[in-house]
Amino acid sequence: MLKSIAVLTSGGDSPGMNAATRAVVRTAVFEGVKVWGIYNGYQGMIEDDIHELTSRSVSDIIQRGGTFLGTARSDEFRTEAGRKKALANLKSHNIEGLVIIGGDGSLTGGALLSKLGGMPIVGLPGTIDNDVWGTDYTIGADTAVNTILDAINKLRDTASSHRRIIVIEVMGRKSGWLAMMSGIAGGAEYILVPEAKFNIDQMCQDLKKSYTSGRRYSIIVVAEGAGSGIEIGKQIGTKTGIDTRVSVLGHIQRGGSPSVEDRLKASILGERAALAVISGVSNVVFGFNSGKVVSIDLFDSVNNTKTLDPELVRLARVLA
């Protein structure tokens, strides 16, 4: 059993990262294990921004979005020299195990750190993008998709009042998960995702036809990975001649108080990660599949690419 572990959050912040960190810290304290917080992700690990945490350090955070530990995108950590420096800092505090809460990039960084040897590493999927292979859940995606849904509901009001087409660009990097889930739940006419081909000309012809036969308005959700909402909106406006507006939701999707699902699952995963790393388990990522906790091999997770369920793509077309 390890005597001292550390936890960090990395990459884009996501609602529920705080709940996960809290669970890691409180589990370690419960087990009588010393626990350190690494501030500002891998950059903080390189800069030795590492401080001991207590149970009290994680009070009053479960309801907050973002991450109280701070996060970063660190170019230095992408170099072996940077990772060696980071590892040396952990060793200087006698830290024996590490929990990484982050997205696909952070877990890739964690896998490379693990290859240097030296300590057990356990990952938790923390990203709004839901693009981590091996788990159908990532911490923060549920809150983000609900934030997007709220925006779609509001945009419907104004779209309908003016008989407009509204194009909404949502985040997700290379993944269409946020667009597909919010688009289906929000009743969008079209959902453009990087995982499925789409034909703008055909779409515009169909839009014109449906407006002629009485449709009042249309909502089109575009995943950022499928193209620029602004460009797609311009094309649609020109090709259909229908008044079109574009809304790029941006970072509003990343913030906000975490949903029940994100608080609960992050808490469950945080405990699992802490117990695993304390007992010396390494190179695993804990996630959920079909509602059950699963442990995935860290290297499998980062060497595979998650795909979007084709059934959802089909359903979206049927319901449009």
Ligand SMILES: Nc1ncnc2c1ncn2[C@@H]1O[C@H](COP(=O)(O)OP(=O)(O)O)[C@@H](O)[C@H]1O
């Ligand atoms: N291929 C990589 N090698 C080493 N470190 C990486 C790699 N990819 C990402 N990282 C580290 O993880 C950080 C977060 O990754 P990023 O892709 O930005 O976010 P996320 O983890 O949320 O997907 C990067 O800034 C970098 O420090």
Ligand SMILES: O=P(O)(O)OC[C@H]1O[C@](O)(COP(=O)(O)O)[C@@H](O)[C@@H]1O
């Ligand atoms: O906050 P930044 O650096 O502008 O990055 C925006 C990107 O971060 C995300 O919000 C979250 O992505 P990660 O979880 O991979 O960091 C993406 O959806 C988006 O493409």
Ligand SMILES: [Mg+2]
């Ligand atoms: Mg990512």
